[in-house]
Amino acid sequence: MTRRSSLPVHLPLSLVLLGGCKDDGPDLTATAGTVTAASAGPTSNPSGNPTAGEPTETAGEPTETAGDPTETAGDPTDTGGPPTTGSDDTGEPAGPHALGVIVLGETHLTTVGTASPSVSASFIPDADTGATAACSKTVAGCQIALVPECIGGCGAGEYCGFDDACQSACVPLCDADCGVDEVCYFSSPGxxxxxxxxxxxxxVLTFFGTPLAITLFPPYVFMSDADSAPFAPGGAAKIQASGATNAGFEAFEREFTGTEFIQTNPTLDKISLADAFGPGDIPVSWIPGNDEITITATVTSEDFKTGTITCEANDAAGNFAVPRGALEAALDGATVSGLTLGITRQRTDRHKDLTTTGTLTGQTVQPVGWLEIVTSSTESHTFEGCGSLTLCGDTCIDTQTSVEHCGGCDEPCVENGPTLCHQGSCAGPTICAACAEETEAGRCKAENDACAQNPECAAIEQCVNDCADDDMSCKLECGEMVQNPAIITLYNDQLYCACASCMNKCLVCPWACDGICVL
Incomplete structure (x- = not known):
């Protein structure tokens, strides 16, 4: 016999549906997780490019850095070549030189009206050995910093870094046992x-004409509670150095001009989730200027892998599309679930006519000194991804419970009567009945055939089918026709099988299993 949509709704519990379906029912609670980006925006590297290999003398106490040339992601300062903006002394030789880098920066969030100031200064005796380029790869015109991977690991006294060809290699550690007033260095290779x-x-470095009163003593640590920039946009200022006491730059005084503050338009927070996490490039726009623009994007995957890309843009153009291919390459192809965007405008005033004094043990001090005065303005914003949810259009959706997006975006549950989405499947009276019909010739064929071939079981089913859908008394009387528990079990086996097969589709249906299907 064919079981129609009027399957029995609770035969006498003493005889039928003892315990109902063998389950306490599904948990319909959905938890929405989010992943935020690991950082709040790009930061300036006070020393420009990092040092690799040779020991570097820095302001105050020097630090020996042996080998890892990986650049800090998001560093807007380039000390490796001639400037494209700002002032530049001309007529001086472009040969070996010591290098001083002074950076005045301000960083502001798109949604906050205050700026965080930063000032740093560093001096190295020989730029040829102190400013090694970072190891990176180019994807869609943007740079992705490489991370060394030494297969099999490194031995004692070594660490994994890069060689001169940017190939992963085990690099020796400087491990001499030095005193408190000494520092380790390589007197010869290895x-x-x-x-x-x-x-x-x-x-001593003293600044004149800046909004903040700034005086820095070696080793040049800047601390300020001010909520403002350390330079005026487009404003002229001056820096005066008293000159090194031991080794370093001789006294100098130089002028510089502040860059214009960066202002995105529309602001970064107006970028939609569809643009931030969709398949296309991310559009970024700003009020055009005449300096250098660096766009930094830090991305995070669902398993918390993090990567950073840096892209150069034309300031005068006022817009740039951050390539999706580069973002995904930074995560080795993983889907982006968290994103922080930062856009930095910077101006570099470079002076090549300074001189140095003094000597250092085991280190060349170039007599000619170059000075770079960098002013930078950075705006940033962090986007929270959908986490365990699914991005449909510009909204994070739980496709396990959404009637409009059940199991996937734009897959609505459509039928007459009450409908819901459970575990990514649509549920409702029509859907439930159709599923029950399918089980008769499918998963539950054996149970249905067994009842149909037993006259007493078939009589119960015929009786139930003859009852009106809403006539509960009629259906209860059908269950009382047979007093043999074995026949009741035979009939119930069909219901148990159908309930287990259609559980997700029959949470609302014209028939019920205790604790699972509710009318």
């Missing part, structure tokens, strides 16, 4: 030794 701690600086 040979660690100790030398006295020596400073290389430019003495």
């Amino acid at each position: 040979v660690s030794a100790c030398k006295p701690i020596e400073s290389f600086d430019a003495g």
Whole structure:
């Protein structure tokens, strides 16, 4: 016999549906998770490019850095070549030189009206050995910093870094046992030794014409509670150095001009989730200017893998599309679930006519000094992805419970009567009945055939089918026709099988299993 949509709704519990379906029912609670980006925006590297291989004397106490040339992601400062903007002394030789880098920066969030100031200064005795380029790869015109991977690991006294060809290699650690007033360095390739701690600086740095009163003493630590920029946009200012006491730059005084503050238009927070996490490039726009633009994007995957890309843009153009291919490449192809965008405008005033003084143990001090005064303005915004949810259009959706997006975007549950979505499947009276019909010739064929071939079981089913859908008394009387528990079990087996097969589709249906299907 064919079971129609009027399957029995609770035969006498003493005889039928003892315990109902063998389950306590599904949990309909959905938890929406979010992943935020790991950082709030790009930061400036006070020393420009990082140091690799040779020991570097920095302002105050020097730090020995041996080998890892990986650049800090989001560094807007380029100290490796001639400037494209700002002022530049001309007529001076472009040969070996010491290098001083002074950075005045301000960072502001798109949604906050205050700026966070930063000021840093660093001096190195020989730019040829102190400003090694970072190891990176180019994807869609943007740079992705490489991470060294040494297969099999490195031995004692080594760490995984890069060689001169940017190939992963085990690099020796400087491991000499030095005193508190000494620092480790390589006296010859692979040979660690100790030398006295020596400073290389430019003495006291005093700024004139800046909104903040700034005076820095070696080792040039800047601290401020001010909510403003350390330079005026487009404003002229001056820096005066008293000169190094031991080794470093001789006294100098130089002028510089602040870059214009960056202002995105529309602001970064107006970028839609569809643009931020969709398949296309991310459009970024700003009020055009005449300096250098660097766009930094830090991305995070659902398993918390993080990557950063940096892209150069034309300031005068006023817009740029952050390539999706580069974002995904930074995560090795994983889907982006968290994103922080930062856009930095910077101006570099470069002076090549300074001089140095003093000597350092085991280190060349170039007599000609170059000075770069960098002003930078950064705006950033963090986007929260959908986490465990699914992005449909510009909205995060739980496709396990959404009637409009059940199981996937734009897959609505459509039928007459009450409908819901459970575990990504549509549920409702019509859907439930259709599923029950399908089980008769499918998964539950054996149970249906067994009842149909037993006259007493078939009589119960015929009786129930003859009852009106809403006539509960009639259906209860059908269950009382047979007093043999074995026949009741035979009939119930059909219902148990159908309930298990159609559980997700029959949460609202014209028949019920205790605790699972509710009319």
